[in-house]
Amino acid sequence: MARVIGLRLLGSIGAVLGATILAFVIMRLLPGNPARLILGPLATQHAVNSLSQQIGLGRPIYVQYWRYISDFFQGNWGYSYSDGETVKKLIVERAPATIELALFSFVLAMLSAVALALLATYSHRPITDRIVRGASYIGFGTPPFFLALLLLIFFFKTFHLLPGPEGRLGVQAIPPPEVTGLYTVDALLAGQLHTFWEAVEHLILPSLALGISSWSFLVRLLRANLLEVSREPFITVARGKGLRRWTAFRRHALPNAFLPTLTAGGLVLGEFLAGSVLIERVFNWPGVGSLVFEAIIKQDYAIVQTFILLSAVLFVLVNLIVDLLYAVIDPRVRIPSVATA
Numbered sequence: 045m046a047r048v049i050g051l052r053l054l055g056s057i058g059a060v061l062g063a064t065i066l067a068f069v070i071m072r073l074l075p076g077n078p079a080r081l082i083l084g085p086l087a088t089q090h091a092v093n094s095l096s097q098q099i100g101l102g103r104p105i106y107v108q109y110w111r112y113i114s115d116f117f118q119g120n121w122g123y124s125y126s127d128g129e130t131v132k133k134l135i136v137e138r139a140p141a142t143i144e145l146a147l148f149s150f151v152l153a154m155l156s157a158v159a160l161a162l163l164a165t166y167s168h169r170p171i172t173d174r175i176v177r178g179a180s181y182i183g184f185g186t187p188p189f190f191l192a193l194l195l196l197i198f199f200f201k202t203f204h205l206l207p208g209p210e211g212r213l214g215v216q217a218i219p220p221p222e223v224t225g226l227y228t229v230d231a232l233l234a235g236q237l238h239t240f241w242e243a244v245e246h247l248i249l250p251s252l253a254l255g256i257s258s259w260s261f262l263v264r265l266l267r268a269n270l271l272e273v274s275r276e277p278f279i280t281v282a283r284g285k286g287l288r289r290w291t292a293f294r295r296h297a298l299p300n301a302f303l304p305t306l307t308a309g310g311l312v313l314g315e316f317l318a319g320s321v322l323i324e325r326v327f328n329w330p331g332v333g334s335l336v337f338e339a340i341i342k343q344d345y346a347i348v349q350t351f352i353l354l355s356a357v358l359f360v361l362v363n364l365i366v367d368l369l370y371a372v373i374d375p376r377v378r379i380p381s382v383a384t385a
Contacts, residue, residue, distance in 0.1 A: 052367050056360045063356030064116070067349055068109055116353055122346035126339070131350050135332055140225025141212055142324070142331035145254065146316035148228075148247045153255035154309055157262035158302075164263075165270040166293055176263060183260030192253035192326040199249060207246050209328040217242055250327040254320055258312040265308055269301035276300075303370065310366030317362070318355030 079095040103111075115121070121131040164176040186194075200208040212227050213219060220230040220239050228247070231240035273279070274297050282292040324333035332351065339347035 052364055056364045059360045060357055063360075064113055064353060065109075067352040067356075068112055070352075116350070121350040124339070124344050124347055126342040126344040131346050134335060134347065135350065135354070138330060138332045138335045141329060142317065142320060142333060144212075144226040144228065145247065145250055145320060145324070145329060145331060146313065147226075149251040149255035149258075149316050149320075150309070150313045152251050153259040153262060153312065157259050157266055157305070158298075161263050161266035161270055162293075162298070164267050165274065166290070173267075176267070180260040180264050183256040186256065188253050188257060189322040189326055191256055192250070192323055195249045195253055196326070206249055207242075209326065210246065211328050211330055212246055213239070213242055214246075250320075250323050250329055253326070254316060254323045258315065262305055262308060262312065266301060266305045269304055270297060273297045273301045307366055307370055310363045314359035314362040317358050 079092045119132060121135070123129075124131050124134055127134060160176050160179075164173040167173075196208055199206040207214065217239065220227060220234045220236050223230050223233055227243040228240055231237070231243055274293065279292055279297055282296050283289065287295070320329075320331065321333035321337055323329070324331045325337050328334075336348060336351045339345075339351075
């Protein structure tokens with residue numbers, strides 16, 4: 045087990061370093077001088093050169109990279125001259141909205157994928173299986189931002205069933221007392237059930253738009269694994285010992301088929317945490333994605349650069365946890381030395 049953990053940690057460190065190099069190189073290749081962007085188009089060239097020296101642009105590239113890495117891991121993420129705040133403060137203020145949306149989307153996608161995959165494989169009804177597969181094809185073929193617009197037209201504009209692009213709460217609603225920054229959790233802690241339900245209503249449409257493509261992947265993956273595992277001899281043995289078909293399916297087929305889905309779920313959660321930029325913009329969601337979108341328009345590269353690195357670290361961290369959890373659940377992952385002995 046220690047060997048597995050060590051290999052996973054080394055791989056994770058390598059992935060993070062690769063992401064830092066990629067972000068560093070991309071930011072340096074983009075057109076424009078950061079000093080010129082800070083001072084504005086009317087600044088003299090002497091002022092631009094002086095500021096470039098102050099912020100370290102004149103130093104050797106390896107010195108800039110080392111300072112860039114050390115500052116990032118010390119929490120010094122730079123200053124946003126367009127917003128007049130430190131990048132760390134801006135991201136920390138916006139992070140709870142993105143985390144809440146990502147977690148809600150992940151839970152919705154995972155639970156619905158498990159339920160529908162079980163329904164499609166256990167029922168032995170071809171029409172049910174075709175409906176589930178057809179829905180997954182639609183999810184694969186529909187871009188999330190386009191689906192977001194369709195959901196708004198149908199549920200908000202036409203039938204007025206769910207709120208539109210108002211953000212996390214209605215315009216006149218008062219947020220709950222801040223404890224975690226997640227409105228649903230904070231509302232429950234404060235006993236504000238009306239605010240809790242309003243926050244849930246505002247989460248439904250962006251969560252559906254964000255999670256539909258990942259749901260399509262998860263439900264097809266789990267369905268295929270369930271069909272394969274249900275044909276294994278140990279399922280027949282379990283049935284022969286007197287277990288009912290559903291009991292054997294739930295106790296033996298589902299846990300074995302779920303392991304690849306668990307790994308895929310880690311990728312999905314990392315994607316939700318890092319990749320909700322367009323969805324947040326469509327629904328006016330005040331998260332990190334909206335902040336990055338605005339920073340790209342303003343050419344505020346300090347925010348964009350930090351977002352790239354944070355996304356990489358979060359993605360690697362989530363998948364490291366899933367890999368270790370996989371090793372705990374499945375003993376075969378922990379015994380590579382036996383196979384090579």
